[in-house]
Amino acid sequence: MATGHITVTVIDDHPAVVAGVEFWYSTADPPIEVVATGPTAKVAWTPPGDTADVVVFDLQLPGQPTPAYGDLRRLIDAGRQVIVYSMREDEQAALTCLDLGAFTFLTKAEGKAHLVAATVAAASDLPYTPPALAGALGTNRRSDRPRLSxxxxxxxxxxxxxxxxxxxxxxxxxxxxxxxxxxxxxxxxxxxxxxxxxxxxxxxxxxxxxxxxxxxxx
Incomplete structure (x- = not known):
């Protein structure tokens, strides 16, 4: 759990998106450090990307099955805090990412405020539900819910x-x-x-x- 300085690895193959995310983080209060970026999940397994507090992950990666649920599962199974940051806005993709264990799901239309807030929450292991995800969850009442007292x-x-x-x-x-x-x-x-x-x-x-x-x- 991060208690101060937060580090992030960004997995995205669009240079403009990466540059925008880096700028948003640099102007956050306090600033968030992007320690590694890359177009594939490999960057999250090699130094310094393997030590980042949070991984920001695009589902559409070159040379990988689309969506890249396999890479997402491997990151989560390794104990990483993963924010899925995607152009996709369909509810099924969001719910699948949550079922795999992603920290949260953000659409790229949701902007700086939500990405920064979600990153801070992920680094502190505190829940964060952005608007698009709240909409997906609100319309999804699972029939396979467990019986809780x-x-x-x-x-x-x-x-x-x-x-x-x-x-x-x-x-x-x-x-x-x-x-x-x-x-x-x-x-x-x-x-x-x-x-x-x-x-x-x-x-x-x-x-x-x-x-x-x-x-x-x-």
């Missing part, structure tokens, strides 16, 4: 609204260990229906998809 739902919502497990546990009047146990149970239930939720951001997406919370609740 009322207590599990309450624990989820409190954790989503808190900066740490410690604060959430204090507000709920339980120990941090007990809170973690509830979250582990929820993750197991999602895994059992084939919808992994390894990160806080992924659990937020699942809860919104299933109508357990609204974006305005966060």
């Amino acid at each position: 009322e207590r599990e739902e309450n624990v989820l919502l409190q954790w989503f609204q808190s900066e740490s497990k410690e604060l959430a546990a204090e507000k709920l009047g339980i120990t941090t260990g007990t809170l973690s146990t509830y979250l582990d149970r929820v993750r197991v239930k999602y895994a059992n229906v084939g919808r992994q939720a390894r990160t806080k951001a992924a659990l937020v997406a699942r809860a919104i998809q299933d109508g357990l919370i609204e974006v305005d609740d966060l």
Whole structure:
């Protein structure tokens, strides 16, 4: 989890997009450093791109199946925080990226404010739902939602609204260990229906998809 200076690797084959993203980050407050850029996912596996806090990833990459879900999955499986930043605006692509474990999905039309805010959130492992993604989630009520108890739902919502497990546990009047146990149970239930939720951001997406919370609740 980043606590100060944030570093980013940008995977995109359009020089104008890369230049624009670098400029936006350089003028953020505080500035965000782009440590590596490249047209393929290889840049995220080689120094210094392999050490970046956040990976900004375009789904349309040269020489790769389109969309590049395979590269996205490999990055996520390696524990990287990936923001999908794409020209695609279809809801299915957004939901597929979330199901694979992407931190969030941004369209390139959403601009500097959302990209910077999402990057800061990703580096801190705090959920971020931009407008386009909120629309996709809001129209998607999954039929394969797991059965969560009322207590599990309450624990989820409190954790989503808190900066740490410690604060959430204090507000709920339980120990941090007990809170973690509830979250582990929820993750197991999602895994059992084939919808992994390894990160806080992924659990937020699942809860919104299933109508357990609204974006305005966060």
